[in-house]
Amino acid sequence: MKFLNQHVNPPRLLIFILFCFILLGTFLLKLPIATTHSISWIDALFTAASATTVTGLAVIDTGSSFTLFGEIVILFLIQVGGLGIMSFAVLFFILLGKKISFKERMLIQLALNQTTLGGVIRLVLHLFLFSLIVEGIAVILLAINWVPEFGWWNGIYVSIFHSVSAFNNAGFSIFTNNLMGYVSDPAVNLIISSLFIIGGIGFTVLLDIFQKRQWRNVSLHSKVMIVGTVLFNLFAVLLIFSLEYNNPNTLGNLSASGKILGAFFQGVSPRTAGFNSIDIGSMETSSILFMILLMFIGAGSGSTGGGIKLTTFFVIVLAVISFIKGRDDITVFRRTIDKAIIFRSLAIAMISTFIIFIALFLLNLTERDTPFLHLLFEVVSAFGTVGLSMGVTGSLTSLGKLIIIFVMFIGNIGPLTLAFSLTKNKIIKIKYKLPKEDLLTG
Structure with a gap:
């Protein structure tokens, strides 16, 4: 694992490694044994990028276009x-008995979005163990539901595929209509949604809760993530339920329990996973706009989801509330948030908005026949690595697919990682201050 030296920029290396894995996936998916019919290089690249960035957008149907090898x-x-990727590298070299250097730990810290170097190797091992346990339990529960329907081996395979896809917030499904066929199935809805909610909260939060046990000892990040996830999910479910209740193309023709399950699943899905149990393209415009907001906000830091992150959004909201109240400090759960975090949150939000705007602008040039709202939904879904679509992914031009691939890539590595890869990533401390002067705003 001696691929780092003192002159290497960790963000650049992380981007390079991710890019290499996407290329590897592209070549593997282009092999004749990977597909049931010939696919283009751009479609292979798009699928590999979507899978590696755990997005879930698909230009071709996964279940019918790929063989067992391709799906694996x-x-x-x-x-x-x-x-x-760095977590797998750590596990591989630990198994080989290799030592991991300080600079390699720095890269792992960046990849896992941790604030300190301490315990990152232990965190990786716990992450793998936790993932195997959660995915294994989910496979057993899903198999109980799907083995009677698909048979023993196919039922287990379908359970494994959707368990891994859901826990990693990928949204890939080998069913042609995703999970629309199970909109009223409580087992599938609850198991799949539990997987991507757990994955979206982030392993560090779950580990923190497990270790601290008591709420008052839990870190501020964990408290914000838990409270924020519960509040957002409750509000999203209630809003989707009320907006789509009478829509005959989504929830309108379902039973009372089906409407509740459909609203629940589609309410908790947009911030993290790309699964859908109702037709996204048939949803009300108000629901679509709300889902765009959820996809932009995204999951938690250090999780398998994307977006600007829930904690980033909350910091910005708290900053606005503090300004309105005329307070200089931002406090939450009896803790004061450092101003550096506020600046970082604003930087993340602004860079993300700029990336989405540029991508949307370019797509409006390449996809002139596609409605604006459809393109906006597609871009934000790609940036949030969500994977939901209003049905335009497969009809994108080659240039449009490349734009979406770039957005998925940025959404996965994060806007700040991209920014730091272009700089020396050093904090410049100024020893003097220039005179202050007022600037008219608002």
């Missing part, structure tokens, strides 16, 4: 992308 390649890319 996609599953491997999802697992690697969800848990982190």
